[in-house]
Amino acid sequence: MYKADENRYEKMTYNRCGKSGLLLPAVSLGLWHNFGDTGNYQNMKDMCHTAFDNGITHFDLANNYGPAPGSAETNFGKILKEDFSAYRDEMIISTKAGYDMWPGPYGNWGSRKYLISSLDQSLKRLGLEYVDIFYHHRMDPETPLEETMGALEQIVRSGKALYVGLSNYDGATLEKASEILEDRHVPFVINQNRYNIFDRIIEKNGLKMTAKRLDKGIICFSPLAQGMLTDRYLNGIPEDSRIRTDGRFLKENQVSDKLDKVRKLNDIAVKRGQTLAEMALSWILHDGIVTSVLIGASRPSQILDNIKALENTAFSQDELNEIDSLSI
Numbered sequence: 001m002y003k004a005d006e007n008r009y010e011k012m013t014y015n016r017c018g019k020s021g022l023l024l025p026a027v028s029l030g031l032w033h034n035f036g037d038t039g040n041y042q043n044m045k046d047m048c049h050t051a052f053d054n055g056i057t058h059f060d061l062a063n064n065y066g067p068a069p070g071s072a073e074t075n076f077g078k079i080l081k082e083d084f085s086a087y088r089d090e091m092i093i094s095t096k097a098g099y100d101m102w103p104g105p106y107g108n109w110g111s112r113k114y115l116i117s118s119l120d121q122s123l124k125r126l127g128l129e130y131v132d133i134f135y136h137h138r139m140d141p142e143t144p145l146e147e148t149m150g151a152l153e154q155i156v157r158s159g160k161a162l163y164v165g166l167s168n169y170d171g172a173t174l175e176k177a178s179e180i181l182e183d184r185h186v187p188f189v190i191n192q193n194r195y196n197i198f199d200r201i202i203e204k205n206g207l208k209m210t211a212k213r214l215d216k217g218i219i220c221f222s223p224l225a226q227g228m229l230t231d232r233y234l235n236g237i238p239e240d241s242r243i244r245t246d247g248r249f250l251k252e253n254q255v256s257d258k259l260d261k262v263r264k265l266n267d268i269a270v271k272r273g274q275t276l277a278e279m280a281l282s283w284i285l286h287d288g289i290v291t292s293v294l295i296g297a298s299r300p301s302q303i304l305d306n307i308k309a310l311e312n313t314a315f316s317q318d319e320l321n322e323i324d325s326l327s328i
């Protein structure tokens with residue numbers, strides 16, 4: 001029977017999500033990979049225990065995480081029931097809808113029909129009555145923003161989510177969506193976007209500064225560029241790495257194209273007394289704009305390494321310049 005570490009809240013920093021009442025751990029755990037039907041169930045449990053024992057209160061899912069789509073929610077639901085039922089009120093659990101989930105015209109994008117039925121399915125798989133944060137997973141160029149935001153409003157009013165978030169939006173669309181949600185008094189608190197040393201899109205598309213100006217939180221996914229910004233690929237492609245075990249999203253040529261830069265970044269990390277993973281995460285947190293870095297992991301030891309990033313989030317201007325020069 002799992003019993004959480006009594007000192008779990010002494011190990012983590014909690015950041016306020018914009019101007020809301022919600023505090024999120026500076027490091028959160030995402031279940032995109034390694035929690036589907038191809039993962040090892042005991043390893044999933046060990047990762048959740050390690051995370052929670054170290055103050056990671058936030059677990060991020062989506063309807064389509066697997067493989068098969070939905071299986072990460074089913075597996076996490078089982079872990080919640082077996083180990084975390086006493087801790088539900090200490091946890092922030094999020095899920096999303098927006099990508100392809102079921103066949104036909106109602107299993108994708110941003111219609112009211114899709115969002116509301118998808119969350120109902122997610123809640124069944126998770127074995128929960130509500131999630132803490134429900135996200136629209138990506139911008140929908142066809143569905144009126146009013147309809148998508150109206151669906152988020154209804155989801156909150158029906159008690160199926162406490163807060164809502166937007167994922168993969170740009171600055172201009174975020175601003176329009178935020179106006180609609182403010183008008184309707186919907187607790188929209190957070191943006192979830194990709195951000196790492198190599199991927200600066202949110203600096204360019206206005207998301208980062210718009211979220212700051214509007215006092216909304218930002219949680220950054222793939223902060224380690226799916227493992228590229230770690231020591232994982234410095235000496236070849238390990239058989240147990242994401243490239244080999246999954247291969248759908250991170251490809252060998254992406255790693256080989258960046259390897260020289262990764263090595264130079266690793267040298268900077270070593271000089272700072274950090275692993276490259278620690279430095280990549282602390283870089284994201286260094287200017288205080290990002291609320292939480294949303295890591296993935298394939299084993300508990302990676303989670304422990306990543307939390308150490310919080311021990312040094314200060315960078316000299318020379319270090320920042322050097323990192324910038326290696327980012328493109």
Ligand SMILES: NC(=O)c1ccc[n+]([C@@H]2O[C@H](COP(=O)([O-])OP(=O)(O)OC[C@H]3O[C@@H](n4cnc5c(N)ncnc54)[C@H](OP(=O)(O)O)[C@@H]3O)[C@@H](O)[C@H]2O)c1
Nearest residue numbers: 030031032221222223224225226227230241242296298302
């Ligand atoms: N909203 C969206 O559209 C969206 C999209 C993608 C992801 N997300 C969310 O973001 C979460 C994180 O994404 P991600 O998994 O791409 O994040 P990531 O943190 O960039 O990559 C995680 C991978 O990096 C490697 N790793 C992690 N810590 C390490 C360490 N200390 N040393 C060496 N290697 C390490 C592991 O790879 P190995 O498996 O090779 O060991 C791990 O699976 C997802 O789970 C999901 O919740 C959201």
